[in-house]
Amino acid sequence: MVILNKIYTKTGDAGTTALGNGERRDKFDLRVSAYGTVDEANSAIGVARLHTCDIYPVLDDMLGHIQNDCFDLGADLCTPDKGEKLDYEPLRIIDTQVTRLEHDIDTLNVDLQPLRTFVLPGGCAASAHLHMARTVARRAERLVVELAQQPDERISPCCIQYLNRLSDFLFVAARWVNDKGQADVLWVPGKNR
Numbered sequence: 001m002v003i004l005n006k007i008y009t010k011t012g013d014a015g016t017t018a019l020g021n022g023e024r025r026d027k028f029d030l031r032v033s034a035y036g037t038v039d040e041a042n043s044a045i046g047v048a049r050l051h052t053c054d055i056y057p058v059l060d061d062m063l064g065h066i067q068n069d070c071f072d073l074g075a076d077l078c079t080p081d082k083g084e085k086l087d088y089e090p091l092r093i094i095d096t097q098v099t100r101l102e103h104d105i106d107t108l109n110v111d112l113q114p115l116r117t118f119v120l121p122g123g124c125a126a127s128a129h130l131h132m133a134r135t136v137a138r139r140a141e142r143l144v145v146e147l148a149q150q151p152d153e154r155i156s157p158c159c160i161q162y163l164n165r166l167s168d169f170l171f172v173a174a175r176w177v178n179d180k181g182q183a184d185v186l187w188v189p190g191k192n193r
Contacts, residue, residue: 020079035077037140042070044133051126093158101165120185123178134170
């Protein structure tokens with residue numbers, strides 16, 4: 001259980017932060033950047049939900065699950081798997097969370113026509129914000145992949161899979177709120193030459 005009754009602790013004033021296992025790392029450490037960017041994606045999803053909560057309850061419910069998963073993902077990433085015994089079982093992203101995202105993608109995608117060109121981020125406000133969340137999720141994915149390639153770091157494959165599906169979900173959701181793709185803003189190659 002998390003209890004936060006004092007928000008500032010001053011322990012980070014020297015530019016370090018504590019990971020879930022108690023280890024201190026620089027605030028610019030790749031692991032900290034990775035889970036910080038997941039938090040940023042979660043916040044962008046929260047902004048998108050301002051535009052989905054009253055109009056698209058099914059999608060908003062999906063986004064609510066995703067926001068909770070993003071905290072699970074942050075918890076997973078902030079607790080390195082070093083093979084050491086901890087006093088607790090660290091929270092990890094699991095296959096069923098990835099599978100649920102795939103199911104949600106399929107549920108929304110059934111209403112969409114196949115694309116014949118790329119989509120420009122935009123359309124309605126909900127779509128624009130979902131596209132913004134998608135790009136932040138892609139950045140988080142790039143950081144997690146980079147972290148996973150470091151010799152002393154281990155990342156669960158489910159973390160990378162979840163982030164990859166998350167950006168796919170956000171793309172499909174952005175199209176879905178654009179009148180099921182009918183109001184998508186399509187890229188016209190070379191249009192302004």
